[in-house]
Amino acid sequence: MHDVPAGHPLPPRGLPLFQIRDLAFAYPDGTQALRGVDLTIHHADRIALVGHNGSGKTTLIKHLNGLLHPQHGTVLYKGEPVSGDNADQLRQEVGILFQDPDDQLFCNTVYEDVAFGPMNQGLPQPLVDERVQEALLAVDLADHAYKPPHNLSYGQRKRAALAAVLAMNPLVLVLDEPTANLDPRQVRQFARLLERFAGTLICITHDILFLQGLCDRAVVLVQGRVHHDYAFADLVAHPASLREHGLDFSFRLSCCGDGHHHANPEPRPQPAPGSGATGHGGVPSSAEAASSRIKIRPGSSAEGGTEKKALIELRRCSYAYPDGTRALREVSLAVRHGDRLALIGENGAGKSTLAGVLLGTLAADGEILFAGQQLDARARRRLWRKVGIVFQDAADQLFCPTCWEEVAFGPQRLGLDRQEVDKRVREALATVQLSGYEQRVPLNMSGGERKRLAIAAVLAMQPELLILDEPTAGLDPRGEELLLAILGHLPLTMILITHDLFFINALTERTVVMHRGRILRDYRTDDFLADDHLEEAIGLGYVYRNECRRPAVSAR
């Protein structure tokens, strides 16, 4: 159905779909989001709109949908300025998939949400029905048409939001971080759907590898300006330029060891002495970490020979939510001192529930031991003193008016004196390279800074076990690289819950695969990365992206 967008007239031959000239926009707080943007978009263009967080990408796409109006300059759609009735027409033809599906699913059933757009287009009921059915079928949600959106999983909600846009048969499809927080299978499902879309595609994402093969043109925004507008292949061919704009994802790429000398063709800039690029608190800068390359995990405990004591151990633990959903089924797991463990599985496999049990927030049936001591219900509730977690969405963790208060919140609850609290706050902020941010308002910080602040807030409590839930979600490559450097040098027992195989490879020596509430595999990360049977077994569909760079080079 979406192969050829039907029902909307194309612009006359030769006339671009969008002509943006000297576009500028500032928010009421004075933030200048766009400055003199010039951009021409033709029908069937497939554009990767990239730039680091805060570069103006989202502001620009809101102009393409008439949600924002130019303060300076012009936006022409099919040769007409976007305003009044034309803006209404524009919204019928330009669909945006927003980053958070909960923003886009505002009705009480999936059907109503998907029908909302076509009904606003004034289509007759039978045609709306047809469009809804086709869109839901395309995203594999036909069986969920009458379900309330809040009862869908995150991945399902994301697909339902896409169906709501596709049902309008848009001429232009704009996607804002479409793959954020999705498991690999769902990412591939998204990619397949978008490959079939024959209209104009504009995709904002930091996942350059997802864009490869999907987009043929790259527009790089830097501080609200179009810095580059060229073929997508040229974007990935210039790591130095990517690095300059905070888009260098090439730290994720390494040679397979077979002597592909072009794996890292351009040396990374080394920080000048005294430039401040060296990390605080013993943590090297991102550039140093990158140059130290890929495996920054410590020696594998699995390979070490000497058996370490278990720090925390679950024995036949089961957990069912009040609605009856069995999230854990007789799970046994031992995490040893110094372990760096990756916990993976499809969305809904039970990873977050397992983390909740390890934190003592969920009361599971079965035994839990910490440092060899069996924990009763009361002791489990006090596990927060030993186990820290950084949640997927840093906003869930940040609620204080300043960074100092945020980081000091935990140590203060531990009953530490003022001097000790102050010392811990300074150390934790230095570790995550946020020294000097003490009086900054967390709400006004970038996504990457907020994530690091959340880590600092946990580190200040000096936990013995640190759990990180999707730490790279929403970060740009520069933020990811910095995070990698910080996490790689934390001397802590760590559990990493992620779909990001690069981080798994770089940080962990052991991988636990979960499926439907059970532990399916528990083996060395190297064995996991070499395991070709996971997709067959549980349909996880992981594609190990840390392949030798040769395919990308030959693609050029």
Place this chain on the structure above:
Amino acid sequence: MIIHLPFFPLLALAALTGAAALQLRRRRRQNGQADAQEPDWSAPVLDEAADRDSPFHRWDARLKIASLFIYCFLVVSLQTLTWAAAALAISIAAVMASRIPWSRPLRRLAAMSGFLTMFLIVVPLTAPAVPGETLIVLDPFSSLILHGEGLRLATLVVVKACAIALLMEPLLATAPLAVTLQALAALRLPNAICQMILLAHRYIHVLGHEARRMQRSMRLRGFAPRTDLATLRAYGNFLGMLFVRSFDRTQRVFEAMQSRGYRGAFPTWTTFAATPADWAKGAFWIIMGIILLTMDRLNLC
């Protein structure tokens, strides 16, 4: 007249009843977990029974709301326990006729039970004495005197409250929420309020999840509510952040609605057409209410 009742056996009876109810609930929940086939949904929704079939489901939503609303006002006006009990019996019959699972109205009553129980305890103890009324003395606490008139009054209020709460199920759960709100709009409730209710019903869950996640992260950093300034400060920060996040979400949801063609109204195909049967059902409920009130006022029992 003075009646003496033993306090402690009564207390033990109440405690046993409560414990039995809790045990039953726990057992049912465990059975539910054992039988559950990985359910697709977790939270109850207002109109989950809307796809069933009953006289209430087939009733024009506008007339249903208007007539049951009037009937509820008439029930509230009842003054005698007998006719209030009759209204309660009618409500029970209405729930049965609407073919709604009993778990829903019972959950609604359970939500009210705390307040009603307190009402049942406090009013008989504090009601002014009326000449000739029955007094109940709870031995051995001779100072604990329950006033018969106060007990009657409290029971009357509780019975009427239950009768009306039960009727909310046939009223609200027998049509999709969107249809109910369109009916309210047709009855001249401002469109903006109807849309706000619709969006609130969707986003209360999202907001609840956000609040729970934030509370969990506070708890994991050692927050335990106390009666001190630090607790108040933490709660202030929590509520402030929740408000800011809700405000931001409101902005984003509005943009998402606009981007899909929203121009101030939710599109709908629902059209209302009242049949003679719908009018007859409406008349039946109003007449029923008038009869109850008349009998009550004439003190016929």
